[in-house]
Amino acid sequence: MLKNAWYVAGWSEWLGDTPQRITLLGEAVALFRSADGAAAAISDICPHRFASLGRGRIVEDTLQCPYHGLRFDRNGRCAHNPHGDGAIPPGAQVRAYPLVERHHALWIWMGAPDAADPSAIPDYSLYDRSDIASSRDYLHVGASYELIIDNLLDLSHAAFLHPFLSTDGMAARSRCKFEQEDRVVHSYMWNDDEPITPLFSMVWDRPEPRGDMRSHIHWTAPSTLFLDVGVTGVGAPVEAGPWLPSLHCLTPETEHSAHYFWMVGRNRGQEDSTLGAAIHAGIKLAFETEDEPMIRQVAANMAGRDFWSMRPAILAGDGAAVRARRMLARLIRDEQQAALSQPSPASTVDLSNIEEHSIP
Numbered sequence: 313m314l315k316n317a318w319y320v321a322g323w324s325e326w327l328g329d330t331p332q333r334i335t336l337l338g339e340a341v342a343l344f345r346s347a348d349g350a351a352a353a354i355s356d357i358c359p360h361r362f363a364s365l366g367r368g369r370i371v372e373d374t375l376q377c378p379y380h381g382l383r384f385d386r387n388g389r390c391a392h393n394p395h396g397d398g399a400i401p402p403g404a405q406v407r408a409y410p411l412v413e414r415h416h417a418l419w420i421w422m423g424a425p426d427a428a429d430p431s432a433i434p435d436y437s438l439y440d441r442s443d444i445a446s447s448r449d450y451l452h453v454g455a456s457y458e459l460i461i462d463n464l465l466d467l468s469h470a471a472f473l474h475p476f477l478s479t480d481g482m483a484a485r486s487r488c489k490f491e492q493e494d495r496v497v498h499s500y501m502w503n504d505d506e507p508i509t510p511l512f513s514m515v516w517d518r519p520e521p522r523g524d525m526r527s528h529i530h531w532t533a534p535s536t537l538f539l540d541v542g543v544t545g546v547g548a549p550v551e552a553g554p555w556l557p558s559l560h561c562l563t564p565e566t567e568h569s570a571h572y573f574w575m576v577g578r579n580r581g582q583e584d585s586t587l588g589a590a591i592h593a594g595i596k597l598a599f600e601t602e603d604e605p606m607i608r609q610v611a612a613n614m615a616g617r618d619f620w621s622m623r624p625a626i627l628a629g630d631g632a633a634v635r636a637r638r639m640l641a642r643l644i645r646d647e648q649q650a651a652l653s654q655p656s657p658a659s660t661v662d663l664s665n666i667e668e669h670s671i672p
């Protein structure tokens with residue numbers, strides 16, 4: 313898994329007064345808001361007896377361990393020791409992770425803190441626009457995040473797996489193209505003069521029952537995908553039609569499981585909460601009852617085997633997913649080689665603050 317990257321650790325609005333714990337890239341992380349409202353992320357494992365700090369409580373600007381009450385600030389430093397003379401013991405420090413709140417999300421950096429550059433967070437400011445209403449959700453997936461990327465970068469599966477999001481025989485009528493940039497793969501799909509899908513019929517506001525549909529998905533390494541899906545009248549400009557842009561942020565939990573944070577926006581009925589709930593529910597149903605079981609089954613069938621070792625057949629629409637897999641593998645390999653050339657830090661336990669007692 314790629315460490316030096318921004319991942320989504322949660323939705324901003326879901327982190328309130330109660331701290332949370334979440335496993336990201338195999339590391340247990342505690343998320344909390346200090347009294348000033350700023351979000352922070354530190355290691356979940358208390359350095360005293362290894363309790364979960366994310367199960368503790370917020371006291372002013374610190375997170376108090378639920379076991380013996382050490383308090384840690386947003387930099388991971390122990391700021392209060394309720395025992396003995398209150399001196400802060402050596403080693404009472406946990407790792408702090410860079411965290412940025414942007415576009416409704418909590419973006420966390422799991423790699424070397426010095427390398428964390430907030431300008432590298434992809435620009436999803438469209439979700440901050442007043443003309444776009446949006447809603448957010450979460451799905452736990454019992455499979456590698458790479459299988460979810462495969463799923464999203466080839467949307468031809470919608471014609472077979474998602475009746476609500478497609479029309480009969482749609483895959484055969486699609487035009488596809490993909491492009492690759494530095495850390496981005498674009499996968500474009502057009503269906504011209506296509507019947508309106510059940511999902512888009514909720515926001516379709518023209519008399520004719522057909523339109524030009526686009527389903528373009530843009531993957532940014534390692535695992536953030538933006539789906540630009542919209543329909544316009546046949547031959548009409550893209551901007552004129554209903555648009556349901558969705559963001560798909562995949563954060564590996566472990567090698568074999570992933571957090572799937574998703575957000576869907578709309579440029580129609582922005583004040584209509586009933587419409588928003590119906591669109592959200594339709595998409596949620598597709599992800600939870602169609603995509604996730606399929607991806608989990610694929611993972612079970614692969615039984616831990618390497619994707620390429622199984623010599624997958626390649627279809628016309630697989631170019632984008634193949635490019636993304638190769639790019640991700642190269643980024644991970646480069647990062648691991650760079651890490652191997654770094655000396656590992658020595659570790660010691662300092663017992664100098666424990667008084668010696670003689671035992672009679």
Ligand code: FES
Binds near residue numbers: 358
């Ligand atoms: S385990 Fe956290 S203070 Fe003891």
Ligand SMILES: [Fe+2]
Binds near residue numbers: 463469473474598603
């Ligand atoms: Fe899907």
